[in-house]
Amino acid sequence: MNPLFHCRLLNAPFGDPVLYIEILHKRQALLFDLGDVSSLREAKILKVSHVFVSHTHMDHFFGFDHLLRVILGRDKSVTLYGPPGIISNVAGKLSGYTWNLVKEYPLQLRVGEVHPHFIQSALFICSEQFRCEIGESIRFEGVLEENPHFKIESVHLDHRIPCLAFSLVERFHININKDNLIRLGFSIGPWLRELKEHIWEDRSDEFIMRIPREREGKAEVQEVALGDLKRQIVKITPGQKIAYVVDCCYTQKNVDKIVKLAQDADVFFCEAAFLEKDRDKARAKDHLTARQAGIIARRAGVKVLNVFHFSPRYEECPENLENEAQLAFREDNFNQ
Numbered sequence: 018m019n020p021l022f023h024c025r026l027l028n029a030p031f032g033d034p035v036l037y038i039e040i041l042h043k044r045q046a047l048l049f050d051l052g053d054v055s056s057l058r059e060a061k062i063l064k065v066s067h068v069f070v071s072h073t074h075m076d077h078f079f080g081f082d083h084l085l086r087v088i089l090g091r092d093k094s095v096t097l098y099g100p101p102g103i104i105s106n107v108a109g110k111l112s113g114y115t116w117n118l119v120k121e122y123p124l125q126l127r128v129g130e131v132h133p134h135f136i137q138s139a140l141f142i143c144s145e146q147f148r149c150e151i152g153e154s155i156r157f158e159g160v161l162e163e164n165p166h167f168k169i170e171s172v173h174l175d176h177r178i179p180c181l182a183f184s185l186v187e188r189f190h191i192n193i194n195k196d197n198l199i200r201l202g203f204s205i206g207p208w209l210r211e212l213k214e215h216i217w218e219d220r221s222d223e224f225i226m227r228i229p230r231e232r233e234g235k236a237e238v239q240e241v242a243l244g245d246l247k248r249q250i251v252k253i254t255p256g257q258k259i260a261y262v263v264d265c266c267y268t269q270k271n272v273d274k275i276v277k278l279a280q281d282a283d284v285f286f287c288e289a290a291f292l293e294k295d296r297d298k299a300r301a302k303d304h305l306t307a308r309q310a311g312i313i314a315r316r317a318g319v320k321v322l323n324v325f326h327f328s329p330r331y332e333e334c335p336e337n338l339e340n341e342a343q344l345a346f347r348e349d350n351f352n353q
Contacts (some may be wrong), residue, residue, distance in 0.1 A: 021166065021187050022257050023178075024284060027056055030327040030335055033076045034263050036286055039064065040166070042210055049183055049261045049286075054080035062087045067162065069169065070099035071104045071178040081110050088124060089143070090244050096127040098161050098171070100179040101129045104139045108149055116146035130180060131157060133173055165217040167256070172274045174265035174301050182265070184278050188255025191216055197250045204229040204236075215243055216251065258282040260319070261328055266303040272313055279317040283331065287314060289324035289342050292331065304328075307338040311345025322346045 028071045033052020039061075040046065043119050046064040048054070050071055054062065061085060071077055088095060097107065107128050109135035123270040129136045138152035154162065167187045174180045191213045198205065208228060215224060222244025260279035264273045265288075279285050289311075290304035301307045305313075307324060314322040324342040331338055 020257055021190065022185065022231055022259055024259060024286075026286070026325055028053060028325070030325045030338070032330060033079060033328055034071075034288070034326050035080065036261055037061070040258065041102070047185070048084075050077045050263065051084065052076050052078070052079045053074070053252050054083050059087050063091065063093070066096060067169075068095065068097040068101060069161070069171070069181070069183050069261075070097065071261075072176060072178060073103065073184065074264070077263070078106065082221070083106070087109075090122050090124070092123045094125045094127060096162075098129040098131055098136075100173070100181050101130060101132055104128050104137065104149070104151075107139075107141065109305050110326065111141060111147045116143075119143050119146065122319070129161065131171060131173075134178070165214075165219070168169070170247065170278060170279050174262070174271050174274060175268060176264045176266065180264050182262040182275060182278055182296050183260070184282065185257075185259040185261075187258070188217070190254045190256045192252040192254055194252060201249060202230040203230055203250070204231060212243075212246060212251070214251075216247065217298040222247070259284050260317075261286045262313075263288045264304060266300065267309045272316070274315045275313050279314070279319055282317065282319040284321045284323055285314050285317065286323045286325065288326035288341075290326055290328045292337060292341060295330075299329075307342035308345045311347075313341040313344075314346045 021041050023039045023041060025037055027037055034050045035052045035054055036049040038047045041253040043231045044064050045066050047059065048065050048068045051068055059170060122143045126141040128139045132158055135154045136157045137154045141147045155334040161171050162167055167185060170184045171181050173241050174182050193209060206229060214227065220243055222242060223242050224243040226236050226243060227240050227244065230237060253329065258281060260282040262275055287310040288305055289307035293306045293308040296306050310324050311322065322340060322342060327335055327338050
């Protein structure tokens with residue numbers, strides 16, 4: 018299976034938290050948190066359509082200026098979600114610059130401020146010196162974005178301030194049976210992407226597609242109903258799920274929320290700031306220990322645990338954090 022989501026943390030475990038997720042076969046990418054993004058090539062940044070900010074401590078929001086500088090003159094709209102206060106945070110960033118030469122710039126920034134029960138929207142218009150238009154508020158019931166391919170869900174965690182955690186869920190995955198494709202004489206080409214789009218968009222099985230094929234050495238086009246193609250060459254499997262959690266204290270309420278959000282995730286990106294022996298320091302800073310991250314991952318039944326956001330106190334022994342998290346994740350029995 019060729020996964021739809023291609024994920025990578027931009028920085029080392031001691032660096033700023035940033036998860037970059039590229040969407041296969043699309044000029045689209047998602048950013049989870051906005052720390053230092055200077056390592057990301059311009060072409061990759063220009064693919065970013067949405068940014069999901071957990072909270073605006075500096076190491077999670079420092080990269081806003083770099084992102085803005087790359088996209089500034091582009092005919093582009095970027096949507097940014099963050100916790101209560103994010104509209105003021107973005108306005109504050111933008112007010113630090115002079116915008117007298119941007120009248121022809123079409124860029125727009127859409128901001129969604131996520132409260133426990135509603136999302137307040139705002140639009141910053143570059144050509145009008147980033148004038149802010151406060152839009153409508155909509156009811157929030159856990160889903161930030163949803164399209165035919167995937168949805169992004171979020172919960173509020175406690176970090177002494179609201180901190181958002183996220184999950185990215187592919188609706189379903191479409192696999193092509195290449196053996197049947199070849200047996201039927203259908204050519205491999207862009208039409209397969211069109212086929213997948215039609216399935217994601219829930220088109221009727223009676224919808225007719227024009228398919229290139231080869232018969233007796235001659236190229237031809239055959240009209241085939243979508244339903245027949247689905248039966249002949251398509252296999253639908255469960256989609257990917259990615260979960261992302263940073264900066265929260267280890268309380269029962271937080272843990273329950275994370276477990277529900279990350280349930281059965283294929284990959285769980287989770288902070289592991291401290292070792293268990295320094296649990297008191299973790300509690301004082303409202304962060305998780307590596308062992309706590311492993312316990313949560315195990316409870317959630319995730320397939321892969323990827324820990325990061327390590328405290329610099331462990332720069333000489335990062336493997337200790339990794340090992341502690343993975344041991345708790347894999348243990349048959351453990352004490353919480």
